[in-house]
Amino acid sequence: MVPSTSRPSAPVNGPVMPVLEWKFSQVFGERTAGEEVQEVDIISAIEFDKSGEHLATGDRGGRVFLFERTDGRDLCSRKDIERMDIGSSRHPEYCYRTEFQSHEPEFDYLKSLEIEEKINKIRWCETTNNALFLLSTNDKTIKLWKVSEKRLKKVAEMNLDQCCNGVLGESQPLHLKITTPWSENGSFSRVMNQILCDDFIFPPNGIPSLCLPMVVYSNEVTHVARCRRIYTHAHDYHINSISNNSDGETYISADDLRINLWNMEVCNQSFNIVDIKPSNMEDLNEVITSAEFHPVHCNTLAYSSSKGTVRLVDMRDSALCDKHAKLFEEREVSGSGSFFTEIIASISDLKFARDGRHMLTRDYMTIKLWDINMESAPVATFRVHEYLRPRLCDLYENDAIFDKFECCLSGDGSRAATGSYSNLFKVFGTGPGSNEATTMEASRTPNRPSVQGTPPNIGRSLTNFARRGGRKGLIKMILI
DSSP states (O other): OEEEEEEEOOOSSSOOOEEEEEEOOOEESOOOTTOOOOGGGSEEEEEEOTTSSEEEEEETTSEEEEEEEOTTTTSSOHHHHHHSOOOTTOOOOEEEEEEEEOOOOEEETTTTEEEOOOOOEEEEOOOBTTBEEEEEEOSSOEEEEEEEEEEEEEEEEEOOOTTTTTBOOTTSOSSOOEEEEEEETTOOOHHHHHHHHSOOBOOTTOOTTOOOOEEEEEEEEEEEEEEEEEEOSOOSSOOOEEEEOTTSSEEEEEOSSEEEEEETTOSSOEEEEEEOOOSSGGGOOOOEEEEEEOSSOTTEEEEEETTSOEEEEETTSOSSOOSOSEEEOOOOOTTOOOTTHHHHHOOOEEEEOTTSSEEEEEOSSEEEEEETTOOSSOSEEEESSGGGGGGHHHHHHTTGGGOOOOEEEOTTSSEEEEEOSTTEEEEEEOSTTOOOEEEEESSSOTTSOOOTTSOOOIIIIIHHHHHTTSSTTOEEOOOO
16 A cells, blocks of 8 residues: 555644555455465565565465565666655555575474474565575574576577488588577477487588587576575574664574574574573563664664563673663553553564664554653553453453554654554554544555444454454555
8 A cells, every 4th residue: 555645734843744645556465255365375474675675575384475666667776766756646566576485394303392484574684796685584493595686598509400310411511500499497408309319320420510509598587595594593482583783794583581693694603692581480570572673773772571661782781781771661650550451561563763763662552652762751652452441351361462463663753553453554643743543454445434443353353363464365565
């Protein structure tokens, strides 16, 4: 879906921000009526690269699919596209490029544990020599992939006569050159194999000007994916986050209790920089839910916990970052807590703004915008599931209260988006005094009236929609 500007909002301070009107743009993987969706085809991870030119998705079958932007390819860069005053009728278009099997099912014989192939996270790395690099991970293993373009090779010419039963007679010109149909990847065609195998006889005096087969590059281009590194045996628990560093050389991976620092070129060694595992597991009262590197400062990272806190860590302080530099936590009003307070406060996702000044966090009920210079409270709180508050007891009974949702910020930081139930997503304006709050359905008719005010049928579909990412098997283009 693509936005177009409409009526402006009325912020108290700051510039007037136009409210976006969303229109359907593109869909990949749309199923036909009555088509059964396989479990392995359900999308489990999705990620744009920094330029917005490429899109990667991962599914429960361990496959990674790559899509590439096709409009505006004749322009020099994305900045040139932005400088042009392109009308609202022009919108980004993406097409399928390639796919590859990133992970396979594994079995840990030491722990008698099956490791499924489902892709948990995908992160793009810096582009080198026109080749694309990305990290993909399942529960235990991280892989670095290189995807490059390769021109197909074909056999262009042979000097064998197909009409003389394999014999070059004296009546035939000595300098004979017969062009044969091209064969992809250097292989012979069926006709040529027959000629060479059926008692081929050379002339008595030989062939003075034998032309060797000519292999040439065709205009056809294919994308080839190669696994460059495999990072494994570093996590005892399921990996929930990976994040690239701004230095382009390192990245972090996080599970429930530890965060490890990796060098891209070293796959057999990592450094444990955060460890919250207590000596006695009975004393465990929180787990790590998400971790993210600062987009500007390579020494800074943030990680969230199940208690609703975000810790900012400076790796220059010590090798083991057991002490945080800043703690972001919204203080609970005395007497307002309940049995569900700590459960719904658990942060499921954490994102930095591009400038690194703000952070966006997602818990079950809200998304919150934080200023890294103010730890005491978020600068803005946007209510997502407030209409479900009266049903928290029912949500707890069927475990739907533990569902996890992701969030994101637009490139300019003026809007935040997150998912919800029933195939809905919500967009909020983050500018000062902005009251923009839009709810849409990820479908061909995003603005049709919804029944958001009524809680969904919890017993039938609530958990399934959250854990399977809404409508199964679909990728909708949602661009801010």
